[in-house]
Amino acid sequence: NGAGKSTTIKMLTGILVPDSGTATTLGLVPWQSRRSVAKRIGVVFGQRTQLWWDLPLSDSLDLVRHMYGVPAQLFAENLTTCRELLDLDPFLDRPVRQLSLGQRMRGDLAAALIHDPEILFLDEPTIGLDLVAKARIRDALTHLNQSRGVTVLLTTHDLADVARLCQRVLLIDHGRVVHDGGLEALRTQFGSGCTLVVDLAEPSASDKAHRHDAHETSERGVSPLVVPGATETRSEGNRHWLAFDRREVSASDLIASVASRYPLSDLTLEEPDIETVIAGLYASRTE
Structure with a gap:
């Protein structure tokens, strides 16, 4: 306003x-x-x-x-x-x-x-x-x-x-244009934080043993996923949420890395919605 x-x-x-x-x-x-x-x-x-x-x-x-x-x-x-x-x-x-x-x-x-x-x-x-x-x-x-x-x-x-x-977005803050460009450019600059939701397939006994030996088990008894460039923020059963910055690692590279380490059932990429992106822009201007 x-x-x-x-x-x-x-x-x-x-x-x-x-x-x-x-x-x-x-x-x-x-x-x-x-x-x-x-x-x-x-x-x-x-x-x-x-x-x-x-x-x-x-x-x-x-x-x-x-x-x-x-x-x-x-x-x-x-x-x-x-x-x-x-x-x-x-x-x-x-x-x-x-x-x-x-x-x-x-x-x-x-x-x-x-x-x-x-x-x-x-x-x-x-x-x-x-x-x-x-x-x-x-x-x-x-x-x-x-x-x-x-x-x-x-x-x-x-x-x-x-x-x-x-197709083109102009953001105005106190009478001044703070962004003039496309939505993707806006997301790239101010909404780089994404989440990869990983659904694991039921692992074999050898996979379970490998994960237990290779990674520390969480308090709930579920081994967190360890993938370079991403941080697991939560997990529920076989579903894991990995947060990453797409300025540092691309979604395709991260998916390939996950697929090479774990048996997969499904993957979902969650990008920040436009409200989150614009809130990030204005927050960065007040810091």
Whole structure:
């Protein structure tokens, strides 16, 4: 909170003028070329609707068409696309005030797409939505980006949005960009700690004797796995958790090392989730 995400969106769309510095959207300074920029972008603020509260959604979309001067044929085509993509038909003729939050968000998204924007700015588009509504919004955004080439710039607190939608991630801390790149680069730099979950096959008598002779037995009577580059953090029966830093040893090398030492039933690689990665980034900045 307070990092400057919404403020950035408002500057890039021409709603706010910065105290210093400059910005461009589609090659134009947005607060100096409001009308030119507005014709080429769509904007949705998750906590503020652009629809008319007492009008049916269909009338709101028609008003947006007239505001942007969208030709009737193009409007019909875009409305058909939005109806199919966002499943608008069940509530298209219902007053906006009667819509659920998820339905209203889909209506706002349709309103932002009626004029064929080149860039879609979304400020917290999934805030307050249930899992089904979030999934529908994410699927729609992915389709728009892949099939129509619409660039989507979104701010979000929901890191599942980031993991499922974003090819490029910008992290802002007190108004400053602290990361600009892909998710994998982010994971590599700030989420290098991984876990390899090893399920051992039932060892033969000779294997048991070898493990007992070669390795110290834990207090529970289970011999810990000893593998260079990894540390066993816990075990339950034949299942063992090995922590490792992928900057020091690759997962493939570690797996090969485990396979050469122990009889295996299954292996699972657990990478840090996006929340853990971003928490690590901000923690590193406060140290």
